[in-house]
Amino acid sequence: MCVVLFLSLLLFQSGQPSTPKADPRPSIEAESAAKLQQVRRIYVDSFGDTTEAKQLQAMVINALTESKKFIITEREYMADAVLRGTGLEKTSQELHAIGESTAVGAAAAGHSGSISGSVVNGNGSISGSGAGAAIARSMAAEDSQATTETVNDARVAVRLVSPDGDVIWATTKESKGAKYKGASADVAAQVVKQLLWDLEKAVKATESSKRSN
DSSP: OOHHHHHHHHHHHHOOOOOOOOSOOOOOOHHHHHHOOOOOOOOEEOOOOOOOHHHHHHHHHEEEEEEEEEEEOOOOGGGGGGEEEEEEEEEEEEEEEEEEEEEEEEEEEEEEEEEEEHHHHTEEEEEEEEEEEEEEEEEEEEEEEOOOOOOEEEEEEEEEEEEEEEEEEEEEEEEEESSSHHHHHHHHHHHHHHHHHHHHHHHHHHHHHHHOO
């Protein structure tokens, strides 16, 4: 009897669908956000050996420093994360052409005529005369203007890497310059602005998660 009950219990359990176990690990987004919030010191690695790449690296360092949110260190081993990336800046010429044309035409025509005659003793004569004239004039004027504009274009792709080698943040930005600064300074400012925005977003998400728990 006991054996029958035991076998029945085994058959019943085997027929029940298994419930998947929940993954105790945090999500990838939550883990990256947690590491991003711990970043205080940043080491900015080389962007390349060209003059333009070095200039972009310097602009990113300046923008990070001006944000007052991070400490920029020259010693990689002291950093909480390393900012790596590649940058490119190029100069090109853009041609702008404007053309205008105006045409004016005028025409005038005139005609005059006269007829005279007389009859004497059954004989008559008729004479006539006529005159005509035509005048046509046309004028055209064309004005064109061409200007050349120098455009500075900067692109940068960066990533923030934690000491264990994980990429915890990345972005790509490009700029053709701003009104009061060049392309390099503008694209560097965009990178830092995006980093601060994503950091604030991560902090809010963490606080919201704590409140819900």
